[in-house]
Amino acid sequence: MTARATGGSAPEGYDKHAFEPFAVTVDLAVLTIRAGALDVLLVERGQEPYAGRWALPGGFVLPDESAETAARRELAEETGLADVSGLHLEQLRTYSEPGRDPRMRVVSVAFTALLPDAPEPRGGGDAAEARWRPYDTAGPLAFDHDRILADAHERVGAQLEYSCLATAFCPPEFTLGELQQVYETVWGGTLDRPNFRRKVLATPGFVEPVPGAARLTGGRGKPAALYRAGTAAALHPPLLRPPREGSPA
Amino acid sequence: MTARATGGSAPEGYDKHAFEPFAVTVDLAVLTIRAGALDVLLVERGQEPYAGRWALPGGFVLPDESAETAARRELAEETGLADVSGLHLEQLRTYSEPGRDPRMRVVSVAFTALLPDAPEPRGGGDAAEARWRPYDTAGPLAFDHDRILADAHERVGAQLEYSCLATAFCPPEFTLGELQQVYETVWGGTLDRPNFRRKVLATPGFVEPVPGAARLTGGRGKPAALYRAGTAAALHPPLLRPPREGSPA
DNA sequence: ACAAAAGTGTTTTTCTTACACCCATGT
DNA sequence: ACATGGGTGTAAGAAAAACACTTTTGT
Numbered sequence: 001m002t003a004r005a006t007g008g009s010a011p012e013g014y015d016k017h018a019f020e021p022f023a024v025t026v027d028l029a030v031l032t033i034r035a036g037a038l039d040v041l042l043v044e045r046g047q048e049p050y051a052g053r054w055a056l057p058g059g060f061v062l063p064d065e066s067a068e069t070a071a072r073r074e075l076a077e078e079t080g081l082a083d084v085s086g087l088h089l090e091q092l093r094t095y096s097e098p099g100r101d102p103r104m105r106v107v108s109v110a111f112t113a114l115l116p117d118a119p120e121p122r123g124g125g126d127a128a129e130a131r132w133r134p135y136d137t138a139g140p141l142a143f144d145h146d147r148i149l150a151d152a153h154e155r156v157g158a159q160l161e162y163s164c165l166a167t168a169f170c171p172p173e174f175t176l177g178e179l180q181q182v183y184e185t186v187w188g189g190t191l192d193r194p195n196f197r198r199k200v201l202a203t204p205g206f207v208e209p210v211p212g213a214a215r216l217t218g219g220r221g222k223p224a225a226l227y228r229a230g231t232a233a234a235l236h237p238p239l240l241r242p243p244r245e246g247s248p249a
Numbered sequence: 250m251t252a253r254a255t256g257g258s259a260p261e262g263y264d265k266h267a268f269e270p271f272a273v274t275v276d277l278a279v280l281t282i283r284a285g286a287l288d289v290l291l292v293e294r295g296q297e298p299y300a301g302r303w304a305l306p307g308g309f310v311l312p313d314e315s316a317e318t319a320a321r322r323e324l325a326e327e328t329g330l331a332d333v334s335g336l337h338l339e340q341l342r343t344y345s346e347p348g349r350d351p352r353m354r355v356v357s358v359a360f361t362a363l364l365p366d367a368p369e370p371r372g373g374g375d376a377a378e379a380r381w382r383p384y385d386t387a388g389p390l391a392f393d394h395d396r397i398l399a400d401a402h403e404r405v406g407a408q409l410e411y412s413c414l415a416t417a418f419c420p421p422e423f424t425l426g427e428l429q430q431v432y433e434t435v436w437g438g439t440l441d442r443p444n445f446r447r448k449v450l451a452t453p454g455f456v457e458p459v460p461g462a463a464r465l466t467g468g469r470g471k472p473a474a475l476y477r478a479g480t481a482a483a484l485h486p487p488l489l490r491p492p493r494e495g496s497p498a
Numbered sequence: 499a500c501a502a503a504a505g506t507g508t509t510t511t512t513c514t515t516a517c518a519c520c521c522a523t524g525t
Numbered sequence: 526a527c528a529t530g531g532g533t534g535t536a537a538g539a540a541a542a543a544c545a546c547t548t549t550t551g552t
Binding site: 223 | 513514515516517521522523524525
């Protein structure tokens with residue numbers, strides 16, 4: 001809905017300052033893969049509450065912004081990247097428990113952002129310190145950010161199954177080995193290389209080969225072919241996570 | 250994030266009434282299946298803007314409520330159902346475009362709700378009129394509710410593939426034919442009954458048989474066995490939508 | 499007897515899986 | 526030579542799709 005009286009409790013006259021206001025913010029779970037590990041961007045809090053604790057980057061939605069616009073602005077500020085227009089940014093969900101910020105009523109729209117390479121954050125804005133931290137040892141975070149981060153991880157893991165999202169973790173040109181590493185890092189297991197390769201190449205629009213020559217993978221081994229992200233968004237059929245031991249009947 | 254100064258634009262002193270407030274509301278896309286068609290709950294607007302137009306039910310989030318709590322309260326008010334505690338309610342996403350309500354800044358957290366049978370809405374609250382409308386002829390709705398409704402439909406359709414959500418459209422005890430109708434109605438096609446049956450029964454925890462006897466389906470035909478919703482939440486492997494003609498390469 | 503809906507069986511095809519194996523490069 | 530990672534092939538098994546067929550009810 002939008003502003004309209006229901007339930008007999010909400011104002012109809014729109015006296016904009018008569019009722020208890022909600023602050024609306026965005027929180028960002030910015031994920032990347034560095035050295036084969038899933039990392040998350042965190043900022044150190046300077047003041048109470050949770051002073052000295054790490055938190056997800058974020059900030060207020062300004063009066064003329066949508067949450068998406070605010071999220072992209074914050075992403076640029078916190079990472080220090082010049083161009084964030086091509087980066088993957090997606091709404092996760094909204095957190096609105098009354099007590100989640102002890103000071104006032106704050107409703108926060110959370111986003112997940114996926115980055116390919118990972119330059120050290122430039123610590124823009126006024127954030128005391130911004131830094132990449134391994135996902136596994138990120139917590140405990142301020143506020144309800146542990147939960148937000150866990151939700152983000154779960155969502156990204158699920159999206160890898162049925163969307164082409166994995167390419168968002170890769171640079172513009174990448175090898176199939178790098179793409180496979182994305183899956184293995186987020187899912188936390190290993191995949192069969194020949195089968196992974198077949199599935200990816202059999203999905204139209206997932207990746208497309210780059211006409212140029214092959215590249216070294218970092219020294220050893222046969223040079224790998226380069227691919228670009230394709231035009232497809234969905235994966236049909238999906239690339240299912242290998243079933244964990246013990247879960248099936 | 251939560252209230253914290255970033256980017257140099259947000260207040261740090263928390264003068265709760267000094268800045269332009271955001272109104273926070275919930276919008277509900279309440280879906281059900283009636284007579285083999287997908288129906289959505291709509292309310293008729295009494296005043297401007299969009300007076301006389303149909304809209305999704307919803308309302309303000311009260312100062313001590315989470316968005317989820319507000320959504321369930323609105324659901325009870327608008328449907329007139331005595332007990333909405335068991336009904337499926339899930340956050341869809343948040344809509345925050347600055348111009349989506351011409352009067353003031355309204356950020357709305359949208360939810361999807363799924364109902365089994367469908368009593369005519371009792372028009373609780375102050376909504377002038379509440380009514381079930383076929384999904385296909387629901388629009389055009391007020392505000393950005395066409396978009397919200399379309400997003401809800403897409404989300405529910407996708408969730409049928411990899412979750413046990415379909416049982417939320419069914420009464421406590423149902424036949425496999427009814428369950429199949431849910432899929433066919435939401436997806437808009439036909440499924441092969443023997444194969445559907447096998448897939449459902451092969452998925453542990455999706456449905457479980459009711460010890461009692463068989464029931465008539467409405468007159469003709471062999472009485473069908475009754476099932477209850479199982480304990481599983483996810484569907485492994487998923488029940489994939491039949492690919493539409495023309496989409497695969 | 500017939501229509502309608504539930505339920506079972508079977509065959510064909512497709513996809514997944516688990517490997518074995520070769521290729522190209524750096525040390 | 527050999528370790529390392531890229532890439533190809535293939536045979537066994539599992540799953541999905543298509544369709545024929547039987548069962549049980551109401552009219």
